[in-house]
Amino acid sequence: MNTKVFDWRMRRNWLASIRHYAGHVLTVELRQHLSQERPKCWSDDFAWLPDSEYVLPEFVAGLTSYYTHFKGFHGCRPLKLASYYERGLLGQDSELLCDAFREIFSDVPKEDVDSAIKQFADRSDRERGKMWLVGSDEFLVKQCGHYLIQGSEYLMALAAHLGRPLSGEDYRFRLRNYGIPTILEVDVPVGLVPAAQHVEVAKMILSEWGQLAARRPLGFGGEPPCYVVRQDIPPDCVQGHYHPKQIVDPHQGNRPYINGLLTCDVCGG
Ligand SMILES: [Zn+2]
Structure with a gap:
């Protein structure tokens, strides 16, 4: 099996990898929308993300099938x-x-x-x-x-x-x-990490992606994700x-x- 490890410290790497698993939901149109509106892309309030009830679960599914480990x-x-x-x-x-x-x-x-x-x-x-x-x-x-x-x-x-x-x-x-x-x-196998924490990691990544698209940084370097196994x-x-x-x-x-x-x-x- 091809091992792919999600490493929170490697921000540039995981930002670059998003297109491999979430290109279908984080589209060019969405990026343009964020670039024009420039909302605050919080990780705990997704008012900034259109269709978030569809996009978020799709993103989580993409993330957890792309990566094998956290x-x-x-x-x-x-x-x-x-x-x-x-x-x-x-x-x-x-x-x-x-x-x-x-x-x-x-x-x-x-x-x-x-x-x-x-x-x-x-x-x-x-x-x-x-x-x-x-x-x-x-x-x-x-x-x-x-x-x-x-x-x-x-x-x-x-x-x-x-x-x-x-x-x-x-x-x-x-x-x-x-x-x-x-x-x-x-390197914790993705399947050993509870689903609720998959969602938390996905939200943190989405927020970072959104802040870049909106060119509105909210400050990175706060708390890393936590994995309770x-x-x-x-x-x-x-x-x-x-x-x-x-x-x-x-x-x-x-x-x-x-x-x-x-x-x-x-x-x-
Ligand atoms: Zn030692």
């Missing part, structure tokens, strides 16, 4: 990386996370640890198997650094519920001593990983966090 980036702080390459991304395994939690906080009274886990039992059911990826690694490092610095949000929430000991230690910061800040690059992602989708040297730390007033752990069990040689 490139997504996952931020994490794993102890080891080999399992991603051997087993893929398995979603949030809350039992594994609870085991890690017990290990990291083995000095804290067991009843406190158990009570924190119990409070989150509901949440673990809701969140089970959910995997978050975004279309830009730069966005992860600059806007969502806590996933890299402190790891799973689930572990952070558990740690926050342990309360504060007499020593004054903020338990959440202890998570910074375990694992290696990592960005995984993953609820199934296991096979290991052959993992394209690579790296460990950023510097990460913006949202829990320390956005100061830079300097990461000294630049190799792991996979890339360390």
Whole structure:
């Protein structure tokens, strides 16, 4: 099968590719219309797009048959990386996370640890198997650094519920001593991404296309698309990983966090 990967960071590429799958709806006439009217081509309000109830679904269908994968980036702080390459991304395994939690906080009274886990039992059911990826690694490092610095949000929430000991230690910061800040690059098969997110990506692309046609830029470089995958992602989708040297730390007033752990069990040689 011919692999075609949609990479949000490669704006020029995906703009140029639109004609291969959506030429029948984004016509010369439509382009001329936008060029004359110069509307604001928002991604969340398609008043600017004539026949949008027809054009949008056609565009989504074209997009998702043209591309085979969406490139997504996952931020994490794993102890080891080999399992991603051997087993893929398995979603949030809350039992594994609870085991890690017990290990990291083995000095804290067991009843406190158990009570924190119990409070989150509901949440673990809701969140089970959910995997978050975004279309830009730069966005992860600059806007969502806590996933890299402190790891799973689930572990952070558990740690926050342990309360504060007499020593004054903020338990959440202890998570910074375990694992290696990592960005995984993953080509997610289009079929593993929920249909609602296909539509979101399509709207973002259409908006960019419209702004160009209308010569009315609304500012690019905001939030990249988000891919929430609820199934296991096979290991052959993992394209690579790296460990950023510097990460913006949202829990320390956005100061830079300097990461000294630049190799792991996979890339360390
Ligand atoms: Zn590594």
